[in-house]
Structure formats: structure tokens, C-alpha cells
Amino acid sequence: MLSKIGALAFEKGFLELGSEFSTELQPTSLTEPSWVVTSPQLASEIGLDARFIEDQESLDILSGNQVPTHIRPFASVYSGHQFGVWAGQLGDGRAISFGQIAHQGNAWEIQLKGAGSTPYSRMGDGRAVLRSSIREFLCSEAMHHLGIPTTRALAITSSPTPILRETLETAAVVTRVAPSFIRFGHFEHFAANGLHEQLQTLCNYVIQYHYPHLKKSDQPYLELFKEVLERSARLVAQWQSVGFCHGVLNTDNMSILGLTLDYGPFGFMDKFSLNHICNHTDSQGRYSYANQPSIFYWNLVRLAQALLPVIADDDSDEAMEAAIEKIKPLLSQFSEIYQQHYRKLMSQKLGFQKGVGQESNELIQELIKILDNNHVDYTYFFRNLTKVIHQPSDPILKDLIIDRDSFDQWLYKYLNFLNTFNLPLSEITLQMNQVNPKYILRQHLAQNAITLSQSGDHSLTKALQRCLVHPFDEQPEFEDFAKLPPEWAEHLEVSCSS
Ligand code: AMP
Ligand code: MG
Numbered sequence: 001m002l003s004k005i006g007a008l009a010f011e012k013g014f015l016e017l018g019s020e021f022s023t024e025l026q027p028t029s030l031t032e033p034s035w036v037v038t039s040p041q042l043a044s045e046i047g048l049d050a051r052f053i054e055d056q057e058s059l060d061i062l063s064g065n066q067v068p069t070h071i072r073p074f075a076s077v078y079s080g081h082q083f084g085v086w087a088g089q090l091g092d093g094r095a096i097s098f099g100q101i102a103h104q105g106n107a108w109e110i111q112l113k114g115a116g117s118t119p120y121s122r123m124g125d126g127r128a129v130l131r132s133s134i135r136e137f138l139c140s141e142a143m144h145h146l147g148i149p150t151t152r153a154l155a156i157t158s159s160p161t162p163i164l165r166e167t168l169e170t171a172a173v174v175t176r177v178a179p180s181f182i183r184f185g186h187f188e189h190f191a192a193n194g195l196h197e198q199l200q201t202l203c204n205y206v207i208q209y210h211y212p213h214l215k216k217s218d219q220p221y222l223e224l225f226k227e228v229l230e231r232s233a234r235l236v237a238q239w240q241s242v243g244f245c246h247g248v249l250n251t252d253n254m255s256i257l258g259l260t261l262d263y264g265p266f267g268f269m270d271k272f273s274l275n276h277i278c279n280h281t282d283s284q285g286r287y288s289y290a291n292q293p294s295i296f297y298w299n300l301v302r303l304a305q306a307l308l309p310v311i312a313d314d315d316s317d318e319a320m321e322a323a324i325e326k327i328k329p330l331l332s333q334f335s336e337i338y339q340q341h342y343r344k345l346m347s348q349k350l351g352f353q354k355g356v357g358q359e360s361n362e363l364i365q366e367l368i369k370i371l372d373n374n375h376v377d378y379t380y381f382f383r384n385l386t387k388v389i390h391q392p393s394d395p396i397l398k399d400l401i402i403d404r405d406s407f408d409q410w411l412y413k414y415l416n417f418l419n420t421f422n423l424p425l426s427e428i429t430l431q432m433n434q435v436n437p438k439y440i441l442r443q444h445l446a447q448n449a450i451t452l453s454q455s456g457d458h459s460l461t462k463a464l465q466r467c468l469v470h471p472f473d474e475q476p477e478f479e480d481f482a483k484l485p486p487e488w489a490e491h492l493e494v495s496c497s498s
């Protein structure tokens with residue numbers, strides 16, 4: 001285990017693709033940096049001793065104030081569709097990569113988000129504020145421990161430097177870590193500019209490092225698309241099953257590895273509503289909870305279009321037509337793959353023991369309707385359902401429901417169905433508690449941590465980090481984090497401002 005960031009053996013990674021893919025540059029330094037929080041779990045996964053926090057040089061490196069000579073920082077270029085409209089060139093406007101390291105056979109790219117402007121910053125200042133950095137840090141680590149694929153976060157460093165958003169805030173840098181930060185938008189960029197050779201180079205790079213089993217395929221690019229589609233379908237099913245809304249599902253925020261990427265105005269739903277919109281800026285509800293799977297499909301169609309030139313044998317109309325015909329059947333499978341994952345995950349949440357069938361499907365659908373009509377707290381409901389299984393007269397859930405007759409009818413059918421498995425209820429509820437988190441990053445918890453951290457006290461941010469590492473365990477010291485949210489939480493608004 002290494003005790004200094006600077007001791008990690010950085011390789012060029014994405015930078016090796018050349019200047020059409022990224023720009024070499026130095027981060028902009030941050031005045032008076034200090035640690036806010038770190039993830040000891042991630043540190044150990046990348047071969048770093050958790051005590052790296054004691055090293056002044058590590059603080060300077062992760063604040064962008066010092067770059068060891070073996071690190072060659074860069075920002076990458078990508079394009080994308082934002083809110084359904086082609087936005088043209090975007091790129092890492094405030095994320096600066098240090099390249100990649102390898103540990104125990106895994107490659108990790110390490111990136112500073114908020115480390116200053118880049119050639120892709122457009123009108124932005126290249127900075128991130130403490131508020132959004134805490135949200136990104138806590139949620140990436142929470143998602144990972146929920147078992148949901150995501151980019152990770154190693155640390156936040158902060159500075160008194162003022163940053164102007166709606167109000168005056170302060171700057172911070174999140175150290176993000178992932179096998180790769182390549183987005184659908186990277187492929188769209190080269191396709192839209194007619195740079196087919198570079199598009200192919202990018203595909204080969206992704207296959208080489210992240211889908212190496214496809215190297216021997218006869219149709220590696222088609223297979224690549226198929227695997228991205230499968231991973232994406234699974235990811236969005238996992239989001240739906242925990243009530244997570246991303247908020248800005250633009251194609252430049254879609255990971256080619258099927259990771260949750262770019263935490264902005266995201267939110268775990270408290271009160272369940274199919275039409276829930278977590279991003280205050282999304283007035284049309286394009287990225288509402290219920291729309292997420294179809295938006296994934298829409299984004300995958302954009303990726304498919306971008307990949308057509310490399311899937312086709314040549315540039316002729318016939319070859320393009322043939323490529324379209326190859327990709328169409330894959331796209332048409334998306335909905336079924338998604339549904340299968342979703343039903344399986346929901347069945348597990350409800351403690352069903354056998355494969356998904358008609359009866360379990362009906363129970364899932366009826367329950368979703370009840371939760372939606374009554375705006376029941378989603379996480380609380382599933383976690384406390386086990387209590388009602390053991391004691392059907394327990395009012396813990398009924399008290400949250402207005403239409404109690406519907407719930408009673410559903411509960412009657414549900415309990416009967418559970419009985420058909422001939423398993424002790426204690427065994428079923430034990431399994432349920434392993435998939436229904438007790439602790440999630442509720443909006444008000446994140447907000448409380450932010451408010452305190454903004455005053456210089458990071459204890460709540462750190463406590464949440466520790467708690468969310470074990471989302472399925474009973475943790476009496478964190479009981480308050482599992483309570484229903486206070487009323488003011490309903491009026492919290494998050495926007496793209498970050
Ligand atoms: P996002 O909505 O955070 O995914 O960002 C969309 C695009 O805007 C990306 O190209 C970002 O790099 C860029 N961007 C967002 N905020 C800033 C900022 N403060 N400075 C520079 N670029 C930014
Ligand atoms: Mg983004």
C-alpha cells in the first residue's frame with residue numbers, strides 16, 4: 001500500500017490516443033486547500049493507504065497545486081445531445097485527468113473535477129462548488145455500496161476561493177476515479193465531424209482496455225454496442241429499483257461502461273411518484289423518473305447512429321443500410337432486457353423466491369400504482385415491509401397510505417403469495433433486508449451535510465460517508481439517517497448549477 005498519491009504509477013491512458021482526443025494542460029491551483037472527506041474503501045481498492053490524507057503533497061496534488069513530473073494531465077473532447085437537442089462540441093470543461101493507474105489487474109483513471117478551465121470550458125469557470133462536490137462524492141460512494149455501477153470518488157479538497165453561482169459559494173475539487181470516463185458523447189463527437197478513422201481508434205481503445213474479450217470477434221463494434229446496451233439496460237433497471245433519478249441524462253453523461261456518471265441534480269426519491277422530476281431546470285420532465293428507461297433507449301439510438309460508420313463495411317449507402325439492419329434487432333431488445341432486470345430486482349425487493357411470473361408481475365405493478373397514488377416514501381416502504389410481513393397489523397406502512405383498502409387487498413394477496421414459497425418468513429425477510437437499503441443519500445441529509453461543511457464542520461459529511469458504506473445494515477448510531485424526511489425536504493430544489 002502506498003501512502004502518497006504521488007507514488008502511484010500513472011500511465012498516459014486516454015492521452016495516448018493523441019491530440020485529436022484530448023489536450024494536455026495543467027490544473028489551475030487552488031488557494032489554501034484543505035481536506036473535506038476521503039473514501040478509505042476506494043483508497044484501498046486503488047492500492048493507496050488511507051493515511052494518504054496525512055501527506056501534504058497528496059493534498060497539493062489533489063487540489064491541482066502540484067503535479068509530479070510523471071503525471072501528464074489532460075482534458076478530453078466530446079460532443080453530445082443535451083435535452084434532446086444536438087449541442088455540438090462540449091468536452092471536459094472542468095475535469096482534468098491524471099491518466100490511469102493499475103492495481104491488482106484493474107485500471108483506474110484518476111480525474112480532478114473542478115481543477116480549472118480547459119479548452120472545453122466554453123463560458124464556464126472550470127470550477128466546482130463545495131455543495132455539488134459533496135453531493136457527487138457522497139452519492140458516487142453510496143451507489144457503489146448499493147451495488148450499482150458508478151464512477152467513484154476518492155476525496156474532496158476545498159478552498160476559501162469564492163465561486164459565483166446563484167449566490168457566492170466556495171470552490172472544491174472532487175477526485176473522481178473510474179475504469180474510464182468515456183461517454184457516448186465521445187463517439188458522437190468523431191461521428192458528427194466525419195472523423196471515422198478516429199472513431200474506429202476510439203472503439204479499438206475501449207475494446208482493448210474495457211471489453212478485451214471482443215478483440216477476437218468478427219463484428220467487434222456491433223458486439224461492443226450490444227454489450228453497452230445490455231449494461232445500460234441493467235443500470236437503469238437498478239436506478240429504477242432504488243428510486244434514483246439522474247436528472248440530466250444527456251448523451252454526454254452516459255458512460256460507455258454502463259456506469260452512473262456525472263452527478264448533478266440527481267435525487268433519490270423520497271415520496272414515490274412516477275412523474276418525479278429531480279432537476280429543477282427540467283421543466284418539461286424529459287428526465288423524470290418514469291422516463292429514464294426510454295431516455296436510455298433514446299441515448300442508445302444516438303450511440304448506434306454514431307457507431308454506424310465503423311459497423312458498416314464501407315461508406316456506401318448499401319453498407320450503411322446493412323449496418324442499420326444489424327443494429328435494429330439489438331435496439332429492439334432493449335425494452336425486454338430492461339424489463340427482465342427490473343422485474344427481477346423488484347421481485348427480490350419483495351422477497352419472491354422463484355423466477356418472475358404472472359403473479360409476481362401483477363403484484364409489482366399493483367404495488368407501484370399504490371405507491372404512486374399515495375406518494376409513499378419508497379425506501380422506507382420496502383425496508384419496513386418486513387415488519388408488516390411478520391406482523392400484518394403493524395401500522396408502520398398503513399399510516400403512510402391514504403387509500404388503505406387498496407393496500408389491504410394488495411397485502412392480503414402478497415402475504416398469500418409469500419406463503420406459497422414454503423419458507424420461514426424470517427428467512428424471506430432476511431433476504432429482503434439485503435436488497436432493500438435502510439440508508440440512502442436522501443436530499444435533506446446531503447443538504448444538512450453541505451450546510452455544516454460550508455461552515456467548516458465536515459463531521460456530518462464524514463458520518464454520511466461512513467454510514468452509506470453499509471446501506472443494508474442496521475447501524476444504531478445512524479438511526480436518524482433512516483427516518484422519514486422532515487417536511488422542509490419536500491421543498492428542496494436542485495438544479496444544474498454546480
Ligand atoms: P454537466 O451538465 O455538468 O454534465 O456539464 C455539461 C458540460 O458543461 C460539460 O462539457 C462540462 O464540462 C461543462 N461544464 C459544466 N460546468 C462547468 C464549469 N463550471 N466550467 C466549465 N465547464 C463546465
Ligand atoms: Mg456532464
